[in-house]
Amino acid sequence: MRIDPDQMVTFWEWLIPGMGLLNGFLLVVTLAVLGFIVCYVIAARLYGPAEGFYVIAEVMSKFFREDLPNTSLRRIAALARLAFQEALRRKVLAIFAVFVVGLMFAGWYLDPAADDPAKLYISFVMTSINYMMLLLGLFLSSFSLPADIKNRTIYTIITKPVRPTEIVLGRVLGFTLVGTLLLGTMGILSYVFVTRGIVHYHEMEPMEANARKGASTYDARHSHAVTFLEDGTGVTDEVKSHRHTVSVREVDGKKVYDFGPPEGTLQARIPVFGVLRFTQRDGSVGDGINVGYESTYRKYIDGASLSSAIWTFNNVDESSFGDQLNIEMTITAYRTFKGDIVTGVRGSVILRSPDGKIESERFPFIVKEYQVDRMEIPRKVKDSVTVNHKNSISTKISFKMENSKLLSVATIAANTSVWHQLTSICAKVMRRLAGTFSRASLVFGSRWSSSFASA
Amino acid sequence: MSATAESTAAKSSKTTSEPVIETRNLGKIYRDFWGRKKVYALKSLDIEVKQGEIFGLLGPNGSGKSTTIKLILGLLFPTSGRAFVFGKDSTDVRKNERVGYLPEESYLYKFLNAEETLDFYGRLFEMPAEERRARTEKLIKMVGLEKSRRRQLREYSKGMTRRIGLAQALINEPDLLVLDEPTTGLDPLGSRDMKDLILKLRDEGKTILLCSHQLADVQDVCDRVAILHQGELKELGRVDSLLKVQDVTEVHAKGLSDEAKREIQEVIKRHGGEVLTVDNPTTTMEELFLDIVRQSENRPGHRSVE
Ligand SMILES: Nc1ncnc2c1ncn2[C@@H]1O[C@H](COP(=O)(O)OP(=O)(O)O)[C@@H](O)[C@H]1O
Ligand SMILES: [Mg+2]
Numbered sequence: 001m002r003i004d005p006d007q008m009v010t011f012w013e014w015l016i017p018g019m020g021l022l023n024g025f026l027l028v029v030t031l032a033v034l035g036f037i038v039c040y041v042i043a044a045r046l047y048g049p050a051e052g053f054y055v056i057a058e059v060m061s062k063f064f065r066e067d068l069p070n071t072s073l074r075r076i077a078a079l080a081r082l083a084f085q086e087a088l089r090r091k092v093l094a095i096f097a098v099f100v101v102g103l104m105f106a107g108w109y110l111d112p113a114a115d116d117p118a119k120l121y122i123s124f125v126m127t128s129i130n131y132m133m134l135l136l137g138l139f140l141s142s143f144s145l146p147a148d149i150k151n152r153t154i155y156t157i158i159t160k161p162v163r164p165t166e167i168v169l170g171r172v173l174g175f176t177l178v179g180t181l182l183l184g185t186m187g188i189l190s191y192v193f194v195t196r197g198i199v200h201y202h203e204m205e206p207m208e209a210n211a212r213k214g215a216s217t218y219d220a221r222h223s224h225a226v227t228f229l230e231d232g233t234g235v236t237d238e239v240k241s242h243r244h245t246v247s248v249r250e251v252d253g254k255k256v257y258d259f260g261p262p263e264g265t266l267q268a269r270i271p272v273f274g275v276l277r278f279t280q281r282d283g284s285v286g287d288g289i290n291v292g293y294e295s296t297y298r299k300y301i302d303g304a305s306l307s308s309a310i311w312t313f314n315n316v317d318e319s320s321f322g323d324q325l326n327i328e329m330t331i332t333a334y335r336t337f338k339g340d341i342v343t344g345v346r347g348s349v350i351l352r353s354p355d356g357k358i359e360s361e362r363f364p365f366i367v368k369e370y371q372v373d374r375m376e377i378p379r380k381v382k383d384s385v386t387v388n389h390k391n392s393i394s395t396k397i398s399f400k401m402e403n404s405k406l407l408s409v410a411t412i413a414a415n416t417s418v419w420h421q422l423t424s425i426c427a428k429v430m431r432r433l434a435g436t437f438s439r440a441s442l443v444f445g446s447r448w449s450s451s452f453a454s455a
Numbered sequence: 456m457s458a459t460a461e462s463t464a465a466k467s468s469k470t471t472s473e474p475v476i477e478t479r480n481l482g483k484i485y486r487d488f489w490g491r492k493k494v495y496a497l498k499s500l501d502i503e504v505k506q507g508e509i510f511g512l513l514g515p516n517g518s519g520k521s522t523t524i525k526l527i528l529g530l531l532f533p534t535s536g537r538a539f540v541f542g543k544d545s546t547d548v549r550k551n552e553r554v555g556y557l558p559e560e561s562y563l564y565k566f567l568n569a570e571e572t573l574d575f576y577g578r579l580f581e582m583p584a585e586e587r588r589a590r591t592e593k594l595i596k597m598v599g600l601e602k603s604r605r606r607q608l609r610e611y612s613k614g615m616t617r618r619i620g621l622a623q624a625l626i627n628e629p630d631l632l633v634l635d636e637p638t639t640g641l642d643p644l645g646s647r648d649m650k651d652l653i654l655k656l657r658d659e660g661k662t663i664l665l666c667s668h669q670l671a672d673v674q675d676v677c678d679r680v681a682i683l684h685q686g687e688l689k690e691l692g693r694v695d696s697l698l699k700v701q702d703v704t705e706v707h708a709k710g711l712s713d714e715a716k717r718e719i720q721e722v723i724k725r726h727g728g729e730v731l732t733v734d735n736p737t738t739t740m741e742e743l744f745l746d747i748v749r750q751s752e753n754r755p756g757h758r759s760v761e
């Protein structure tokens with residue numbers, strides 16, 4: 001699903017209606033209650049159950065009567081400043097250096113031949129930033145204040161008119177500042193890294209004058225087919241999740257083609273979760289096949305039969321997809337017969353209306369094992385049926401094996417009663433820009449994919 | 456409003472000479488993690504430190520001097536008794552406005568330099584920037600660290616760390632200065648400077664509580680001392696009177712012949728006196744101190760002289 005900027009959740013939407021504030025508050029309350037219980041247990045051990053309670057109550061009331069009203073923002077700021085200086089001077093920035101070095105070397109190992117390099121790059125920087133920040137938070141918070149107590153530098157603080165609340169808040173604030181700064185810088189660096197990693201240009205391969213179609217040169221491990229439109233500009237096909245636009249100039253009577261930067265790589269997407277069910281060999285509703293020692297969610301369907309996997313998605317409509325429905329799927333084939341293993345296994349996608357009465361034409365594809373299969377289903381499909389995802393609440397997509405070429409093999413398979421060809425239907429693990437795994441893999445487990453991506 | 460009320464209270468306390476520090480039956484037992492008793496570091500201490508005096512706590516290592524100081528500053532909770540500073544309980548944070556503390560070892564942030572250190576502690580007193588700068592300047596000059604003001608404290612020698620520690624204790628121009636072994640780590644010259652400074656601060660009207668195991672320090676600067684041993688108060692009084700040996704008469708004379716000396720000795724004998732030495736005896740702090748420690752080891756729990 002494409003996310004337009006106005007569809008994105010803003011900070012304020014997240015904070016109040018999105019429960020961000022409430023969750024934070026609940027977290028604080030939970031921690032406070034836990035802290036209270038721990039303190040009570042200790043106090044009860046030291047002073048006895050009843051006395052311990054009074055001790056805690058005394059401390060609490062002192063906190064509200066004296067500490068809180070006398071807390072000074074300027075002292076908190078001074079302590080935060082100290083925490084900040086400490087973080088910087090204690091070479092916490094080493095973490096930052098690790099990150100930069102990581103980025104430098106990552107370029108070697110991130111495969112630009114991958115299906116969607118942008119996703120790879122983004123998930124790399126996201127996870128590394130996540131872990132870096134985690135490490136930073138861990139180190140700062142677990143070493144700073146305890147070190148103060150251990151080195152007794154806290155003595156010179158406590159003997160100034162400083163309240164415990166201020167010491168804690170000061171640290172929190174200071175480290176938040178350090179974290180934010182580091183996060184910001186790492187974010188900018190990552191952005192540069194990602195964009196530099198994806199940006200590439202092509203040139204035109206020599207072609208006939210006035211030809212409508214051409215091909216680009218092979219750069220960044222791929223090339224595009226280019227189609228020229230009436231107005232003279234060109235567009236490429238989509239390879240590795242991006243296209244280029246091509247403009248044409250005349251220089252000295254010769255045509256010069258200028259490729260634009262890749263488009264469509266850095267687009268936020270959100271996963272759409274569907275429900276998966278299967279039909280069996282005879283077309284009756286049943287379960288998929290588990291070929292053993294596989295994740296229980298990963299199921300296969302039988303080739304050359306009426307087996308199919310049916311995904312049902314809600315909320316697939318025009319507003320979220322525009323003119324075409326983009327499907328991404330990763331399908332693996334499990335062959336039980338060593339026949340022709342070079343020819344790919346074929347399958348097809350059929351779209352079905354929510355009531356199941358109207359079915360679209362078949363969209364055939366060849367299973368690209370371990371790679372993402374992309375399909376673009378146009379708004380209007382043939383078979384005299386227009387699949388109108390405009391007013392539908394749910395659109396069904398069913399997936400069937402074609403038994404054309406593999407029929408004979410399939411027969412053998414059936415005869416020997418071994419599963420011949422099982423195609424797994426998997427929910428592609430889609431990543432949002434935030435780089436988190438979607439729940440799809442947990443819910444359905446499968447790797448067939450059905451993420452709808454935007455054009 | 457309350458601040459002015461307090462300061463007038465402070466002024467009136469000066470006139471009535473209400474004790475700046477008062478401990479009542481103050482005791483501390485260090486316990487280990489499981490709450491088991493480990494060390495009886497201080498046993499029912501009762502002292503009063505008056506406005507404008509230099510009070511010394513004297514005792515061998517581990518006698519409970521630092522413990523006493525920490526209890527007075529509220530860094531430790533007493534096991535028994537209470538301590539009052541400016542009439543407030545020792546755990547009251549507000550008293551810190553008027554207190555300066557130089558810890559045993561200067562527990563300062565090693566990653567700050569001298570200026571930043573003073574500036575930071577100034578901020579904790581909510582001083583305006585102007586005042587912080589002026590004080591920092593003055594204190595750095597006063598403790599003689601002008602040359603290394605921009606160096607991080609991690610590069611400082613022990614003596615320099617002591618100096619910056621002292622400057623830090625004076626950042627708020629405290630009425631009460633608590634110094635834990637102020638001269639350790641200082642060279643003889645620095646030690647002399649420190650003592651002069653302590654005397655100067657006393658003359659400015661500040662009250663000073665210091666502890667030391669160096670007898671000379673105490674003898675030189677303190678008005679009154681309390682001698683601690685194994686956590687017990689052994690001796691308390693004015694330094695001059697403590698050091699006076701009551702039944703010995705000192706005669707300072709000059710240019711006496713041997714003949715005359717012999718004659719004087721005879722006169723003493725005639726009056727039933729006993730000649731101890733012919734040159735002038737003065738008991739030093741050292742002697743007194745060693746004497747008390749010896750006695751105390753023989754008879755623990757006993758308070759020697761009153
Ligand atoms: N944190 C502590 N835990 C356990 N024992 C301590 C602790 N601090 C001091 N002590 C013990 O208390 C006694 C008094 O120590 P202290 O007051 O530091 O002596 P000093 O007179 O040398 O300053 C010593 O026996 C010491 O070992
Ligand atoms: Mg000590």
